[in-house]
């Protein structure tokens with residue numbers, strides 16, 4: 220292809236010289252070449268291009284050294300085509316090729332780590348590597364978002380944000396989550412009245428988005444804002460490919476995601492502003508923003524107190540960004556795994572009967588959720604079998620000695636991948652099987668090796684929302700179990716995996732809901 224282009228421009232250049240008088244546009248003298256000069260220019264350009272292509276291969280091979288990976292990289296774009304249509308099968312091939320393997324996309328040299336040891340080494344070596352999220356994340360989230368802080372400034376910023384996930388705060392969020400879950404599940408039951416199955420891919424995403432927006436911003440966000448953010452957020456999800464087209468030109472996914480982010484930021488800044496006014500007027504805290512402002516104004520608080528509306532909005536945006544796709548994936552597979560395992564579903568129902576004691580409409584409390592160890596194990600196991608986040612890109616700040624024999628070059632992407640660690644048969648016998656019981660036996664190999672459970676990462680950037688995310692999934696499934704039963708409408712694509720930032724069943728998980736007979 221590149222050669223074709225070269226050839227066509229070469230032949231076009233010959234008549235250009237002879238036909239020059241007929242052009243209205245007079246080229247500057249330095250662009251007017253004689254036939255001989257034109258050929259020299261052509262050969263020189265050709266030689267430079269070929270040298271660059273050869274150099275590209277030499278650089279790739281020098282960086283790759285003995286690690287598994289393609290022997291030669293496709294000129295310029297590398298494996299860009301694969302990254303446009305990522306499949307779990309292709310990733311698995313890469314992970315199985317070795318504990319460390321390489322790939323190159325658009326000159327970004329990528330070292331994939333697939334073992335628990337190497338993945339944790341990357342996540343826990345802030346001196347060598349820092350998160351770079353996916354390539355488009357800085358454009359989408361803005362480069363000044365707190366999630367891109369590293370080292371001491373990251374630790375300090377994050378210390379303040381940890382206070383938004385205390386048990387006290389989670390207790391405040393719980394009723395919001397439950398009422399939104401009930402509202403959406405009621406809608407699912409309405410749709411189910413026609414007797415057919417429905418894919419929950421998009422409806423579960425909507426449930427999660429409304430939950431997040433109301434937990435984070437309460438009623439400081441007008442309904443139209445929640446609707447607009449929900450409608451446009453999909454554009455952000457679609458831009459989260461491992462490597463995007465490098466320029467955010469109009470029409471590209473990254474461009475569209477940036478426009479969506481601008482609208483979301485407009486509304487989130489407004490919510491931060493409204494929350495500050497409400498708290499200054501002495502209102503009771505009702506959401507995460509209120510909780511944050513109350514903490515900042517608290518007497519005992521020792522951290523930084525002044526956060527402007529934009530900074531607060533960027534934090535909320537980072538939480539939305541980090542949670543929306545992962546939570547949706549986790550929830551959808553939670554529903555799918557349960558419906559595929561009637562014995563396990565039965566035990567979940569029994570646990571709900573025990574905890575709720577016939578009072579199906581009574582609001583849930585944190586104490587009640589604590590009494591649902593079986594459902595918690597279901598959620599944990601579901602995310603082990605299908606980890607929502609399979610890998611987190613990091614960037615090597617300097618040469619990073621990953622093993623005795625391999626050092627990742629400075630500037631390369633180093634990607635800890637969690638799938639193999641979560642499917643290690645030594646730790647999780649029959650790793651493809653959905654077996655919540657493995658988490659209930661304190662002696663099991665799963666419980667002996669908690670460091671293998673990399674679903675939420677590890678080290679200084681480990682997920683800040685673990686308790687909140689887990690609580691939300693337990694809560695939604697507990698509420699669903701109280702309200703209905705569901706059957707999986709299995710299609711040829713039910714067990715195929717789509718990677719759209721996170722993992723989803725290719726058919727969107729079609730379920731048939733029936734109201735629960737509450738005796």
Ligand code: HEM
Pocket residue numbers: 342350366377537538539541542545546549607608611673674675676677678679680681682683684685687688
């Ligand atoms: C099932 C749900 C979720 C999963 C599987 C998940 C997974 C992850 C993973 C793998 C990381 C990277 C960790 C690392 O680099 O070591 C991460 C980071 C993060 N997550 Fe989550 N997450 C989930 C939900 C949430 C929620 C609900 C929030 C916020 C409300 C959240 C906020 C964050 C933030 C802010 C970071 C970056 C932390 C930092 O850089 O310090 N996540 N998450």
